[in-house]
Amino acid sequence: MENINKKVQKSIPSSRVQRVSRFVKVGAKVSTNYIKHYAKTVVDADYKGKEELHKENAADVYDALSELKGSALKVAQMMSMDKNMLPQAYTDKFQMSQYSAPPLSLPLVNKTFMKAFGKAPYQIFDEFSKEAVNAASIGQVHLAVKDGQKYAVKVQYPGVAESVSSDLKMVKPIAVRMMGLNEQDVEHYMEEVENMLLSETDYNLELKRSQEITSACKDIKNVTFPNYYPDLSSKKILTMDWLDGMHLPDFLETNPSQEIRNKVGQALWDFYDHQIHTLKEVHADPHPGNFIINKEGLLGIIDFGCVKEIPSPFYENYFDLMVPENLNNDEKRKQVFSNMRFIYDTDTEEDKNKLDALFSSMIEILSRPFHSSPFDFSQESYFNEITAIADNQDNQNLMKSSKKPRGQRDGLYLNRTYFGLYSILHQLEATIETKSVYFS
Template identity: 80%
Template sequence: MTEIDKKIQKTIPSSKVQRVSRFVKVGAKVSTNYIKHYAKTVLDNDYSGKEELHKENATDVYEALSELKGSALKVAQMMSMDKNMLPQAYIEKFQMSQYSAPPLSLPLVNKTFIKSFGKAPYELFDTFTKEAVNAASIGQVHLAEKDGKKYAVKVQYPGVAESVSSDLKLVKPIAVRMMGLNEQDVNHYMKEVEVMLLSETDYELELQRSQKITEACKHIKNIYFPNYYKEYSSQKILTMDWLEGKHLNEFLETNPSQEIRNKVGQALWDFYDFQVHQLKEVHADPHPGNFIISEDGLLGIIDFGCVKEIPSDFYRNYFDLMIPENMNNEEKRKSVFASMRFIYDDDSESDKQFLDQLFKSMISILARPFHHDTFDFGEAAYFEEIQALAENQENQNILRKSKKPRGIRDGLYLNRTYFGLYSILHQLEAEVKTDSIFFK
């Protein structure tokens, strides 16, 4: 398993005052780093320490968010999945939140167990690790055994659910500044993030979704799931089978064959294609920490806390333009763009033309794998094209200056799902049969 930060955390700032003061403190530290950086540039003409500044700020921000945990750290994790959003120093730090944040001390874990079951973990299991084996943004995982069977026991951090709404208000200005986003977009999408994060803090809901989706997907080749145990679960604790295997980075370090990479990639593609087009709800948190790969190349899938239900009207519009004839039909395309709120009636004609071509390009790139019998996600040129579109300064300036949010909220997590899926397939350098249920 991946090594986690060994610094044990004995408390979490839980009151609004404590959490606000921690945000203020890190904001002041970041400002100090900027002042030091610009002072050096004035005093030393040869100084070019922008990367050093990013590293200092990334370290300070990550330490604060990992101490606060919850939605603050979850937003950092979401940012780290998009390689185009942040400087590399932030991405490297924020990726740690996927499975290696500083864990909570055992007394706090015991307190959660006693509140849920009236018993400490040692009274429920034969063994229970004193320290977490994985620690992420919403909770941490302990390895337990009972009657010779291994269990993964996920314990939610105290105060996480209660602080979601207030934390997002504090995170918003940091996100706007660091990513240079359109503030109207951020305001628009924050409600969707809040709803999804609140659902992630409800482990009883996650138990229901986990059992439902794993049962529906059990026929998919080369995938395996844990069983979930209601008797050892509650609103703050979730118990499942312990899955043996490696996370993505550990798996890739073993230099697996192309055949095994393709096998894992195909399983991942088939899993997501079935959820989106058959179930109309999807595991919307495809970061490497949520997948386990066995020695023989089977894909284990864990953590169904973040599940996006896809409304039928949105589904129809979203995938209508995956069909080339529809995309190339100007009347049809503009109708869908209006329904999806990519373009508004009161936009200027020049903006309408620009945005029409921009969103046409975005969707065409996203849809490209669907229009091949097989697609090589190891192909660098495809991802360079995505990056070039994302980094285009003219695109960024127009979207940032827009006074309207672009796109309806339902697109946020589905776009994130496809981005995460493509990113993992790219890391695998997998060649995948990409025929989709949608086109059948």
């Protein structure tokens, strides 16, 4: 397990006034950092401190979001998964939200247990760690022992569910400014984000999904899941088996062999391909904090809070153009782009042509691993192509200037899933068989 931030929180700002106040304070601090930065550029013509500015702002924003937790911190976590979205300083800092946010103090944990069971954790378990062993955006995990068996007990932070909607309204302008996004797109996708975050705060729903998906995926090779315990769980507490192993960064530090890297990567690919194409629902939170890997390369999957159900019409359109013959068919491509709301009839012909070229390139790159099996995810050239499309100024201007949202809401979490999957496979430097249920 990771070493989490040792600063323990005794309370979480829960009222709207308290949370708004914290957002205002961090906004003022960021503004002060900008003033300091530009003052230095005036005084010292050789000053090249933009990276220092990013580091200061990233630290201040992360500290504020860590204190608030919940959806505010979850958005930071989502942003950190997309390395093209933010300056590196933000990405590095926000990745901490995946498993090392400041934990809550034990009295607050005891209070949550008393509300759920009428008992403190030490009255239910023989042993219960006083400190969290893992602290993320929605909740924190404690190690517990009962009758000689080890359990991971996830305890939700107080007030998280109640603050989702109001937090997103406050986060939106920060996200638009920091990422330079099209405000129409942000507004369009906000409802999807809100619905998914609300589902993540319902541990009864997570328990149900965890049991269903792990049962449906139990035969996938080299993948393991914890058992879940309804009698030791509630809407704010989720108890499962403790899985021994390491998160991805610690696993990579052990310098695993290429064979083990490929084994983990293949298991990850097979797990996601089965969910998407057979179950039509997917564990849509593929960040390193949600996987436990042992030295033999057995992949443990945890945290089914963020599950995206994939509607059939959207599924058919989304994967239709991953077939090269369809992508290269002008009539077919035009129809799917219209169905997916990538391109509108009211767009100018110039914009239609530019958007067609942009989305065609994105789909070709996304689908390339499916048609090049085995695929080597260590190749920098492939990921440089992804970065080049995102960094292209003409593409950025085209998307930012649009007065219409581009793409259906259902694409947000499926795109995020594939990006997260490819990113982890790249970190593993894995070469795997990328055959898919869909193409077979």
